[in-house]
Structures are given as structure tokens and as C-alpha cells.
């Protein structure tokens with residue numbers, strides 16, 4: 001069943017390259033979700049991704065308490081097509097025009113393949129853009145906010161596991177030392193936690209040494225014997241085959257779409273492994289952008305909003321059923337008029 005409000009697929013006027021914008025829901029307000037610029041074998045796969053990711057943004061924004069719905073832009077680059085600086089700029093203008101044509105029903109920000117500087121270029125064609133660098137009037141990278149939200153989620157998780165929110169006495173495996181993973185690992189190391197870290201980039205081993213963390217091969221980090229595994233790389237890593245091999249007590253991280261298939265959430269629950277739905281744990285970045293730029297809240301108020309991710313998870317864990325089931329009920333309740 002088609003449950004989205006709008007789906008736009010256009011060839012960019014300047015570049016001829018495909019641009020997909022999916023608006024899943026504006027029930028709570030302007031739909032928000034980042035702009036993904038990535039290679040796909042077929043542009044239709046980009047449409048699939050935009051449909052799936054925009055629906056996840058509705059859930060993420062609803063559970064983060066934002067007055068916003070979910071949307072997503074995907075620019076599916078054909079295989080072998082690499083854009084030079086001029087084409088990239090033209091392409092981002094094409095994206096801006098596509099978003100501007102929606103009259104404010106959707107706003108974008110950075111995602112895989114785009115960053116704050118790209119938002120400046122999109123912003124030359126539409127005001128509906130977030131996370132420009134501070135020098136351009138935006139709130140900058142969303143990664144520190146996302147990392148702060150993951151820390152709030154981890155505190156709620158260790159409280160559920162052991163009854164206290166101290167991260168220092170616990171062990172964590174961080175899978176992916178990119179902008180969010182490295183930040184989370186740094187905060188955990190500063191709190192005195194013991195860490196196993198991994199990345200497919202060998203140069204990340206230097207950061208591991210700086211953090212006093214044990215370096216591990218990526219496959220091994222996922223199955224490390226730790227309290228919490230933190231997926232901070234790509235999605236789809238939690239497979240039915242992996243669940244029996246896990247030796248952690250919880251899986252909590254920022255990676256979007258961690259489940260290879262929805263049924264894996266139930267398998268984790270049956271094994272007694274706590275799983276924080278990724279759209280709850282990863283919301284800190286968008287909360288930071290929206291609260292700073294749209295609501296104009298000061299940093300301390302924004303920080304408290306991000307902390308509430310922990311409260312939401314505590315509520316979800318307390319229900320005692322598989323966390324995705326409870327989270328979906330909470331999303332449905334928030335989207336139903338009269339219950340917000």
C-alpha cells in the first residue's frame with residue numbers, strides 16, 4: 001500500500017540526473033529528512049530508499065517530540081558517474097529547485113554523501129534547508145547532536161541493564177569510527193568506559209590508540225563480549241544469522257536502518273538482548289538542528305531536548321515487549337489527532 005503523501009521523481013533541469021523527494025507525512029508539521037547523494041545500480045533503487053527512509057523519518061521526528069513529519073531526498077547517481085565540482089553544484093541547485101517547488105512542505109539537511117557546505121549550495125535555491133555552517137546562519141554538522149543523543153540512549157540502556165546510569169563501569173564495542181562513532185567513543189572513553197572499536201579504514205586504528213581502546217576487526221567487534229554493541233557504520237548489519245552469535249547485552253547506536261529485516265527485532269528480544277530502535281537512538285542530530293534553527297532555542301534547552309531521547313527509551317524498555325513494537329505504538333499514538 002502506498003502510504004506516502006507525495007513522491008517526486010525529476011530529471012534535474014541543469015544536469016539531467018535523477019532527483020527523488022519523498023514526503024511521507026506532514027501530519028505533525030513540515031516533513032524533514034536529509035539529502036542522500038549515493039550511487040545506485042538503478043534509479044528505482046533510489047526511489048525505494050527514499051520511500052523507506054522518509055517513513056523512518058516520520059517515526060524519528062514523532063518520537064523525538066518534534067512538530068515535524070518525515071521526508072527524504074535521494075539523488076541516485078548511476079554506476080560509474082562521478083560528478084566534478086561544477087556538476088555537483090548544478091546538481092545541488094537542481095535539488096534546491098525540486099525542494100522549493102514543494103512550497104515548504106519539506107525541508108532537507110545533510111545525509112550520506114552530503115554535508116553542511118552542500119546545504120549552502122542547496123540554500124541558494126530554497127530556504128528550506130538545515131545544518132548550513134554557522135558562518136552561513138545554520139547549526140552546522142548534526143554529528144555532535146547525534147552523538148549526544150546516543151550517549152543519552154546508552155545511559156537509559158545501562159540503567160535498564162544494571163539500575164544505574166553510570167557509563168564508566170561498562171564495556172562497549174563501537175562499530176564504525178566516523179564522525180558520530182568517533183565522537184561517541186571519545187565521550188565514553190572520557191567517562192572511563194572500556195572500549196573495543198573497529199572500522200574498515202585502517203587509519204582509524206590511530207584513534208583507537210588515542211582513546212586507549214582495543215582495536216578489533218569489524219566482524220569481530222560486532223560479536224565482542226561487551227555490555228553494549230554500538231552500530232555506527234552502515235545499516236542492515238543486524239541479520240537473523242548474526243543474532244545467535246552476539247555476546248552483548250544490548251545493541252544501541254546511531255546507524256540508520258540497522259535491522260536487515262524487521263523480524264530481527266523479535267529475535268533480539270527472544271534472546272534477551274535489548275535493542276534501541278535506531279530511529280529513537282539516532283535522533284539527536286535532527287533535534288539539535290530543528291530546535292536551534294526553527295525553534296531558536298538556546299544550547300542548554302536544546303541539550304535537554306536531546307537528553308529526552310533517554311526518557312523515550314526508558315519508556316519503551318519498560319513496556320517489556322520487543323522495543324520496535326512499543327516504539328511503533330508510540331509513533332501511531334503521536335500521529336493520531338487528539339492523542340498528541
Ligand SMILES: NC(=O)c1ccc[n+]([C@@H]2O[C@H](COP(=O)([O-])OP(=O)(O)OC[C@H]3O[C@@H](n4cnc5c(N)ncnc54)[C@H](O)[C@@H]3O)[C@@H](O)[C@H]2O)c1
Nearest residue numbers: 142143146176177178179180199200218233254255256285
Ligand atoms: N551524522 C549524523 O548526524 C547522523 C544522524 C543520524 C544517523 N546517522 C547514521 O549513523 C551512521 C554513522 O554516521 P556518520 O555520520 O558517523 O558516518 P561516517 O561516514 O562519518 O562514518 C561511518 C564510518 O563507518 C565506517 N565503516 C563502514 N563500513 C564499516 C564496517 N563494515 N565496519 C566498521 N566500520 C565501517 C566508515 O569507514 C566510516 O568511518 C550512519 O548509518 C548514518 O546514517 C548519522
